Amino acid sequence: MSVTIKDVAKEAGVSFSTVSKALRNSPLVTEKTKRKILNVAKEMGYQPNNLARSLVSKKMWTIGVVWPSVERVTLSALITQINTKLEEYSYTTLLSINKVDSAIEAFNRIHVDAILVFDDLEGTFIRTAPISNIPLLYYGISDHQIYPTVDANRGKAISLAVDHLVHLGHEHITYIGDVSTKDPLQEQKVEAFIKTMNSLGKTVEDHMLIRTSDMDLYSGYSSAKEVLQNESRRPTAVICGSYDITRGLLRAVNELHLKIPSDISIISYDHIPQMAELDVPITAVGVPLETIADHITKQLLLLSEKKEISNVVSLDPELIIRTSTANNR
Amino acid sequence: MSVTIKDVAKEAGVSFSTVSKALRNSPLVTEKTKRKILNVAKEMGYQPNNLARSLVSKKMWTIGVVWPSVERVTLSALITQINTKLEEYSYTTLLSINKVDSAIEAFNRIHVDAILVFDDLEGTFIRTAPISNIPLLYYGISDHQIYPTVDANRGKAISLAVDHLVHLGHEHITYIGDVSTKDPLQEQKVEAFIKTMNSLGKTVEDHMLIRTSDMDLYSGYSSAKEVLQNESRRPTAVICGSYDITRGLLRAVNELHLKIPSDISIISYDHIPQMAELDVPITAVGVPLETIADHITKQLLLLSEKKEISNVVSLDPELIIRTSTANNR
DNA sequence: CTGTTAGCGCTTTCAC
DNA sequence: GTGAAAGCGCTAACAG
Numbered sequence: 001m002s003v004t005i006k007d008v009a010k011e012a013g014v015s016f017s018t019v020s021k022a023l024r025n026s027p028l029v030t031e032k033t034k035r036k037i038l039n040v041a042k043e044m045g046y047q048p049n050n051l052a053r054s055l056v057s058k059k060m061w062t063i064g065v066v067w068p069s070v071e072r073v074t075l076s077a078l079i080t081q082i083n084t085k086l087e088e089y090s091y092t093t094l095l096s097i098n099k100v101d102s103a104i105e106a107f108n109r110i111h112v113d114a115i116l117v118f119d120d121l122e123g124t125f126i127r128t129a130p131i132s133n134i135p136l137l138y139y140g141i142s143d144h145q146i147y148p149t150v151d152a153n154r155g156k157a158i159s160l161a162v163d164h165l166v167h168l169g170h171e172h173i174t175y176i177g178d179v180s181t182k183d184p185l186q187e188q189k190v191e192a193f194i195k196t197m198n199s200l201g202k203t204v205e206d207h208m209l210i211r212t213s214d215m216d217l218y219s220g221y222s223s224a225k226e227v228l229q230n231e232s233r234r235p236t237a238v239i240c241g242s243y244d245i246t247r248g249l250l251r252a253v254n255e256l257h258l259k260i261p262s263d264i265s266i267i268s269y270d271h272i273p274q275m276a277e278l279d280v281p282i283t284a285v286g287v288p289l290e291t292i293a294d295h296i297t298k299q300l301l302l303l304s305e306k307k308e309i310s311n312v313v314s315l316d317p318e319l320i321i322r323t324s325t326a327n328n329r
Numbered sequence: 330m331s332v333t334i335k336d337v338a339k340e341a342g343v344s345f346s347t348v349s350k351a352l353r354n355s356p357l358v359t360e361k362t363k364r365k366i367l368n369v370a371k372e373m374g375y376q377p378n379n380l381a382r383s384l385v386s387k388k389m390w391t392i393g394v395v396w397p398s399v400e401r402v403t404l405s406a407l408i409t410q411i412n413t414k415l416e417e418y419s420y421t422t423l424l425s426i427n428k429v430d431s432a433i434e435a436f437n438r439i440h441v442d443a444i445l446v447f448d449d450l451e452g453t454f455i456r457t458a459p460i461s462n463i464p465l466l467y468y469g470i471s472d473h474q475i476y477p478t479v480d481a482n483r484g485k486a487i488s489l490a491v492d493h494l495v496h497l498g499h500e501h502i503t504y505i506g507d508v509s510t511k512d513p514l515q516e517q518k519v520e521a522f523i524k525t526m527n528s529l530g531k532t533v534e535d536h537m538l539i540r541t542s543d544m545d546l547y548s549g550y551s552s553a554k555e556v557l558q559n560e561s562r563r564p565t566a567v568i569c570g571s572y573d574i575t576r577g578l579l580r581a582v583n584e585l586h587l588k589i590p591s592d593i594s595i596i597s598y599d600h601i602p603q604m605a606e607l608d609v610p611i612t613a614v615g616v617p618l619e620t621i622a623d624h625i626t627k628q629l630l631l632l633s634e635k636k637e638i639s640n641v642v643s644l645d646p647e648l649i650i651r652t653s654t655a656n657n658r
Numbered sequence: 659c660t661g662t663t664a665g666c667g668c669t670t671t672c673a674c
Numbered sequence: 675g676t677g678a679a680a681g682c683g684c685t686a687a688c689a690g
Binding site for chain 4: 004005006016017020021024048049050051052053054055056057
């Protein structure tokens with residue numbers, strides 16, 4: 001089998017606990033013996049066994065991420081960032097694409113230090129709390145009171161957007177997004193849209209609230225086309241519920257040879273770098289991806305150290321004005 | 330701390346080694362005591378500690394998947410399938426989105442039983458073999474001679490496609506795909522296209538080989554539009570290099586009000602279920618996703634058991650005729 | 659400074 | 675059938 005600490009000890013002519021110390025770079029060992037042991041270890045091709053180490057030290061240096069829905073651009077970008085940041089603190093990130101419960105179970109079995117859950121909310125929202133001896137952090141569901149959660153304030157973001165457009169003099173503003181009651185995350189946005197419009201003295205008529213079947217490009221495209229083709233009722237400004245919907249809208253705008261922002265202003269939810277790289281740099285609202293990643297990482301680090309953390313962190317969105325919004329003529 | 334086998338033993342009034350046996354469903358324990366122990370364990374919320382278990386049994390019941398490029402629909406579908414299949418054999422699948430080397434390192438640290446590598450081939454193809462005490466399985470790069478590899482025979486798939494179209498009487502066949510020399514996987518397809526065309530007495534002119542910037546929908550769409558708009562030179566049949574490119578092509582076809590298959594025949598690489606669910610069910614070539622998943626799973630299972638496996642498995646593609654291909658009028 | 663001694667939580671002989 | 679004992683590879687007191 002593979003070479004252990006004892007083999008190294010025998011070869012180096014010391015006790016195995018000295019080897020352990022030397023490998024841990026403990027100050028309780030002379031530089032000389034330390035060097036010798038390190039040499040022998042390398043020569044023998046010694047590889048530390050993390051399982052054994054963790055068994056006693058209770059530390060795996062590993063974070064588990066529950067990621068049941070492998071799609072969605074925004075999420076993969078987020079995870080990539082978190083992964084990178086955690087690496088700097090010498091943590092490894094491991095993902096599971098299993099259902100939330102069984103993923104958490106798996107991570108419990110291998111004793112990761114903390115678990116980040118991107119819940120896909122499949123089915124109900126009232127659910128039994130998963131059993132986990134390991135600290136959990138949720139992203140995106142502040143309804144959960146049970147576990148610490150990092151969340152973006154979606155409502156506030158949409159308010160910001162409405163505000164911006166109204167101040168630019170827009171009267172006819174349409175929201176395109178997933179207006180189903182299924183997903184509370186999307187609901188927040190819709191509610192905020194209606195509320196802010198009303199509070200600014202604007203009535204939201206049916207045709208100003210467009211429901212897409214989901215959040216992807218295609219439904220964005222077809223919904224947008226419908227909205228824009230009806231010239232008599234064409235809005236002067238559109239708020240899109242996500243990056244992908246915005247891409248769909250842009251396609252429709254292109255096909256109809258409309259000019260942004262002179263014919264139509266566009267503002268999108270999702271504050272991600274890609275927003276600036278579209279045909280027209282799009283004004284956006286939302287919490288910057290990096291801010292989210294930062295907070296999540298920080299919380300995970302605290303949890304891994306078994307420190308208590310505040311239960312819900314709701315991140316403040318920002319408005320980034322690019323060239324897709326202008327005064328209403 | 331979390332509840333251990335000893336806690337359960339005390340509570341159930343048996344020795345802890347009996348508990349161990351009961352949990353492992355050993356025949357050395359009476360059904361009755363077994364049931365009792367299982368109940369107590371559940372009530373106490375016992376979670377087995379895989380680290381401790383592996384320390385003695387040398388088995389983690391975990392497969393690591395190296396997945397450096399988190400995008401690509403085909404891959405996520407594949408991984409989902411593999412995950413499900415492995416679950417049936419009571420293995421847990423864990424993913425890492427780190428670079429190949431550091432992902433393999435991480436999996437070595439937590440002692441998974443086998444590692445599946447979806448190499449992103451970033452940079453060179455000549456690279457040093459990663460150090461790993463754990464058996465590796467590669468997917469998609471038969472150039473690698475060092476490690477066992479499961480691969481789809483892409484060239485043969487494209488040959489099948491060309492053959493099919495030629496036998497339907499098509500003269501002007503165009504291939505749309507990623508024709509860069511960067512990715513040997515794509516290169517295989519292009520080569521096979523040219524070779525098969527030639528062997529059937531057709532010359533491949535420049536305009537019959539369309540290079541997209543990558544494999545996604547957008548580049549597929551714009552490339553396709555270019556090809557189709559030039560009426561004098563419009564092909565009677567198109568072979569698409571991937572599912573996403575096909576989606577792009579379909580969009581272009583739609584916009585130009587062409588009919589499939591009367592105006593144009595379409596055949597696509599990638600044998601996945603989605604192919605049948607497009608606007609027009611698309612004739613496709615490739616290895617069925619499930620076949621790939623099956624083989625990979627089988628190989629991983631063997632590797633986990635430390636069994637030797639054949640070095641390269643090249644899976645045979647199939648032609649599935651749907652309604653997108655017809656005789657050339 | 660170095661070695662000895664206990665375990666971490668579990669599986670697996672081997673007695674009873 | 676069940677329990678006692680040893681040990682997986684390692685860390686962390688504790689003595690010397």
